[in-house]
Amino acid sequence: MKTKMLMNNEKILAGITLKDPNEPEHNNMALHACKNPASILTNRKKLADFLQCELAQFVCAHQTHSANFHKVTLGDRGKGALQKETAIANTDALYTYEPNILLSVFTADCVPVLFFDETSGLTGVIHSGWPGTVKELTLKLFNHLIQVEQCNPMHIQVHIGPAISQRKFEVDEDVYRQFKNLGYADEFIDYNSKTRKYHIDNQQTVKRQCMIAGIPEDNIFIDPTCTFQNPNGFSYRENKQCGRHLSFIMRKSN
Template identity: 65%
Template sequence: MKTKIYFDNEKFISGMTLKDVAESEQNNMALHSCENLEDILENRKKLATTLQCELGNFVCANQTHSANFYHVTLADKGCGADRLDTAIKDTDALYTYEPNTLLCSFTADCVPVIFFNEVNGLIGIVHSGWQGTVKEITPKLINHLTKAEKCNPCDFNVYIGAALSQEKFEVDEDVYVKFLNLGYADDFMYYNYKTDKYHIDNQQTVKRQCELAGIPADQITVDATCTYISEDGFSYRQDKKAGRHMSFIMKK
């Protein structure tokens, strides 16, 4: 199966599954958007084998485009791994200190944000569609970790995964105004007079949010792959029945 590994070192492993026509449902990883649940479970089991863990190590959330985050403990291992009804409720970001716990996020154009803290071993993952971005889910989580978990933002390394490109993220004025009101996204938007549409770079907006929250720019990596254009991408904007990528991170 096709999987892009963002990093794999002594402490952490992270990456993103890719669309793969050779696999069942093209390597779709989402139980909430599939034709056959058993095929999705088989795809997840294959990924688990690749990562040298078990399906029961997965932790998945019921993503609702919220700004809600959740502290995963050992008791949560396996939540959403093989059933939708056990997923963490109404949550779009997960973090944990626990080893051998695979935090998962599902996207098909939305921005996956993956991070780890080199000093204290905390890991996390965020699902930031445009709604999550304007709700500032990523900086809210970073600020929470700074205050509640005593993290130093300078200790975080962030990977922003493949998502819909600015070229393909075409919106009307109502969405443009929401980004404009953030006060720091102006550089990542332009207007197309021919189509009367605005184009927004959600990835770069999230990157700016991370920087404003105190994470050094040189510790933020952006995967510029467009999920709409790439043959390896699932794109909801292109196909409303599209499967989903799984972005993941695990502390070893």
């Protein structure tokens, strides 16, 4: 099972699956973007076995590039794990305080964000494609966690996973304007006068949103792997029929 593990200690399990030509559909993990759902379930079962957990512990969302987030409870265990129809609807971020629940997010160029707070037991995942970034999903979720859930931003650790790089994320003026209007993304935008295209660093913009919420920069890690350029990456921009990575995080019970 080709997987990049970010953490695997006595408290936290976190990582991202990688593209693998030796697995069905190249290790695609997404039921919403596949040729054969049975192959996806085979891949997910292999992942569960690799992580030494059960598919019934997975929780998946029906991602819609929204600014919506959902607090996962024990009653949500298994949602979206075996059928896309049971996934948590219209949601692009999940968080929980429950142990032994594997929160999942699917990406292929979009920015996956994993976060945790060992003090409170908080874990969470965010799917931030450019629409989610300009809707400030990450900022809104962390503001909610800090202001409503009373989380201490100093204790929150954030991992921003592999995504399309600024070099390969080429957009027209309509998308540029939406990033420009954020008011804090200018330094992450380049203009190519030859192609008349803009190049935007979505990962750095998401990182800035974390920092605006109050999370210390030292608590934020970025994986610079470009999903478009790296052979281990699924890239929707490169191939509209591509599969999806699954980024995951779970707090283990003591």
